[in-house]
Amino acid sequence: MNYSIGLDVGGTKISAALVQKDKILEKIKMPTESEKGRPYVLKKITEAVDSLLKNVDKAEVVGIGVGFPGLVDVKTGTILKAPNVPGWNNFSIQKFLESKFKLKTYLANDVRAMALGEKNYGAGKNYKNVICLTVGTGLGGAVIINNELYCGKGNAGEIGHIIIVDDGELCGCGNKGCLEAYVSSRGINRESKKVFGKVLPPLDIEDMARKGNAKAIRVYATLGRYLGVGIATLTSVLDPEVVIVGGGIAHAGKYLLGPAVEELKKRSINRPPKVVQAEFGKDAGVIGAAHLPIMGGLK
Amino acid sequence: MNYSIGLDVGGTKISAALVQKDKILEKIKMPTESEKGRPYVLKKITEAVDSLLKNVDKAEVVGIGVGFPGLVDVKTGTILKAPNVPGWNNFSIQKFLESKFKLKTYLANDVRAMALGEKNYGAGKNYKNVICLTVGTGLGGAVIINNELYCGKGNAGEIGHIIIVDDGELCGCGNKGCLEAYVSSRGINRESKKVFGKVLPPLDIEDMARKGNAKAIRVYATLGRYLGVGIATLTSVLDPEVVIVGGGIAHAGKYLLGPAVEELKKRSINRPPKVVQAEFGKDAGVIGAAHLPIMGGLK
Numbered sequence: 001m002n003y004s005i006g007l008d009v010g011g012t013k014i015s016a017a018l019v020q021k022d023k024i025l026e027k028i029k030m031p032t033e034s035e036k037g038r039p040y041v042l043k044k045i046t047e048a049v050d051s052l053l054k055n056v057d058k059a060e061v062v063g064i065g066v067g068f069p070g071l072v073d074v075k076t077g078t079i080l081k082a083p084n085v086p087g088w089n090n091f092s093i094q095k096f097l098e099s100k101f102k103l104k105t106y107l108a109n110d111v112r113a114m115a116l117g118e119k120n121y122g123a124g125k126n127y128k129n130v131i132c133l134t135v136g137t138g139l140g141g142a143v144i145i146n147n148e149l150y151c152g153k154g155n156a157g158e159i160g161h162i163i164i165v166d167d168g169e170l171c172g173c174g175n176k177g178c179l180e181a182y183v184s185s186r187g188i189n190r191e192s193k194k195v196f197g198k199v200l201p202p203l204d205i206e207d208m209a210r211k212g213n214a215k216a217i218r219v220y221a222t223l224g225r226y227l228g229v230g231i232a233t234l235t236s237v238l239d240p241e242v243v244i245v246g247g248g249i250a251h252a253g254k255y256l257l258g259p260a261v262e263e264l265k266k267r268s269i270n271r272p273p274k275v276v277q278a279e280f281g282k283d284a285g286v287i288g289a290a291h292l293p294i295m296g297g298l299k
Numbered sequence: 300m301n302y303s304i305g306l307d308v309g310g311t312k313i314s315a316a317l318v319q320k321d322k323i324l325e326k327i328k329m330p331t332e333s334e335k336g337r338p339y340v341l342k343k344i345t346e347a348v349d350s351l352l353k354n355v356d357k358a359e360v361v362g363i364g365v366g367f368p369g370l371v372d373v374k375t376g377t378i379l380k381a382p383n384v385p386g387w388n389n390f391s392i393q394k395f396l397e398s399k400f401k402l403k404t405y406l407a408n409d410v411r412a413m414a415l416g417e418k419n420y421g422a423g424k425n426y427k428n429v430i431c432l433t434v435g436t437g438l439g440g441a442v443i444i445n446n447e448l449y450c451g452k453g454n455a456g457e458i459g460h461i462i463i464v465d466d467g468e469l470c471g472c473g474n475k476g477c478l479e480a481y482v483s484s485r486g487i488n489r490e491s492k493k494v495f496g497k498v499l500p501p502l503d504i505e506d507m508a509r510k511g512n513a514k515a516i517r518v519y520a521t522l523g524r525y526l527g528v529g530i531a532t533l534t535s536v537l538d539p540e541v542v543i544v545g546g547g548i549a550h551a552g553k554y555l556l557g558p559a560v561e562e563l564k565k566r567s568i569n570r571p572p573k574v575v576q577a578e579f580g581k582d583a584g585v586i587g588a589a590h591l592p593i594m595g596g597l598k
Contacts, residue, residue: 129451143536145444152428152538153570161535161568163528165465173568226465233461237442237536239451269460269472271452 003056005049005064005103006290008110011084011137014041015283016048018056019290022121024283026052034085046100053101063104063293064097067113067285069140071155074298077107084137106297110134110285111157112149114278115142116295117288118244119149122279127241131234132278133159134247135227135256138172139180143238149298160184164229182226188249191219206252220255227256228263231275235268246278253277302355304348304363304402305589307409310383310436313340314582315347317355318589321420323582325351337386345399352400362403362592363396366412366584368439370454373597376406383436405596409433409584410456411448413577414441415594416587417543418448421578426540430533431577432458433546434526434555437471438479442537448597459483463528481525487548490518505551519554526555527562530574534567545577552576 003025008015010032017027028048034041053061070082077094079085097105108116115124115132124130130144141159143150150156160180161173168177172186181187189199195215208216231243250256257275264272278284292298302324307314309331316326327347333340352360369381376393378384396404407415414423414431423429429443440458442449449455459479460472467476471485480486488498494514507515530542549555556574563571577583591597 141536145449150444150537153540153572154538155569156536156538158535158538158568162461162532163566164462166463166467166525166528168465175566175568229462229465233532234536236457236460237440237455237533238449239453239455239457241452267462267474269457269474270454273452 001060001062003061004290004293005052005061006286006288006292007045007049007064007066008113008285008289009066009068009085010110010285011069014045014048015286016045016052017283017286017290018052019287022117022280022287024287026055027283027286028052032085034087038087038091042096049097049101058103061103063106064101065113065289065292065297066093066097066105066107067110067289068093068107069110072107072109074107077105079107104293106292108289108292108298109140109142111140112142112298113288113292114246114284115144115149115244115288116291117280117284117286118246118278119144119147120291121287122284123244123276124242129238129240131159131238131240131243131273133227133243133245133250134278135183135245135249136247137185139184140247145238151298159230159234162230162233164226164233179226179230183223183230184249187223187226188219191222195219202249203251206255209252209255217255220252221259223249224256224259225263228260229267231260231264231273232267235264235270235273239270240273242274242276244276244278246281246284250277251281300359300361302360303589303592304351304360305585305587306344306348306363306365307412307584307588308365308367308384309409309584310368313344313347314585315344315351316582316585316589317351318586321416321579321586323586325354326582326585327351331384333384333386337390341395348396348400357402360402362405363400364412364588364591364596365392365396365404365406366409366588367392367406368409371406371408373406376404378406403592405591407588407591407597408439408441410439411441411597412587412591413545413583414443414448414543414587415590416579416583416585417545417577418443418446419590420586421583422543422575423541428537428539430458430537430539430542430572432526432542432544432549433577434482434544434548435546436484438483439546444537450597458529458533461529461532463525463532478525478529482522482529483548486522486525487518490521494518501548502550505554508551508554516554519551520558522548523555523558524562527559528566530559530563530572531566534563534569534572538569539572541573541575543575543577545580545583549576550580
């Protein structure tokens, strides 16, 4: 029982991998294409898992773990609400995959899956109390307390919706002043418009920053400063050892995290935690998903 | 081993009590008078404990628990930093009381002691994940996760310093926009000045609110609304079952908590927790402190 299958489903891309602890032995990437309908996507997922299982003794595979963006029911492996993957609400991916492959299957929210990967094998492995953030289209979060993923009444870790400016910018959730309204695609687009007069793709801005473009550096610095305010709040409440930041926009690394740490140091009443980039980058989700069958899923 | 001694030390008052679970069998209240020096205060505490022990078989007393306002070291029972009780920094009250009374003694921060009381016997007893707040001179907090007080790197629960307005009002900590800058004596004094043109004592404003005075009701509603913003942030991060609010300013009950709950419902992405007043009111601290020897102190 050495191997497991990890599936990281995103709004635009799906990764499927054969994983041994934190080692990806084989990985298949594909576009999600949810517009082609759920049966089509499920067929592609099935083919990918089939292909991964070809190169391994199935008796050695402990199970399948799935990370999915949205609200999920971990007990039944059902996707409850997935705004970025239309057509999957109330579908039990666990039931589907278990009947297809006769392998125990577990589901978790994608950020929680990423957090499990980073906690068990990556940037969080030496710490008991860890906060994970993913900065991309939105700002997702997961909270690990005393080495365990903490869920509260079920939905703890909605870090994108901590309020940092009482009467601030409008957030995707309909409220005002959430951290996600400042630190996300929405936030970077707003700053890009202010600084460049138009919306540039985040990866272009990152590229420009790396080449020393002062305006691009300023865009990331603004987002970073807000991120630091948010991490200061998390530090006051949870006093964690480390905050791990992943997701597409965090790919800018020091351009985002440098200003965040600077602001955190100014604003935090507690000793600041380490703030680090996700160690596994884009693979954190699939490695964490593959850890789900090893740990017997979430409670 | 049925009884314990609880000591709740405050900046202005000290309560000492002989406690059996959540029942106060005898209580002694006195002014702190820290200006008269630590030896004087210790003498009064010693006399109070002596008096409490008179009416009970000492073999039946499990120990002494102390709640103290400030940063403490629970391992050595030492007060590290107590801004509101001058002259006690780096003093081990545990060592002092143990040598005086030959009873195991434990120390905790006062809000954490209050949280232990409410969690074990009061408004939190039926819940696993509980947040306690005390609104008074400052805004203190304590976080209970999976039935245990959570401390993080040591100082989790500094809820007064979550940032709700990035560039907001000055807080006592030197930073801007902390929840405590809005919901505390400082906050109520500011609103009182705005609404009444002068600073009225909070208890007078509470009294006026109870008699239907619209201005007084408005002062509490403003504080309550800010409190709701803070609880919304806590709900996004921790998704707790219940938030318990104690402290002098929370004595206003519905005038503070009504508007807080209303704002929380608007601002929270997660299902709002119950928001309730501390069940033991002013006795929560001493009941919680008395619980420390029963649980063998904090880790």
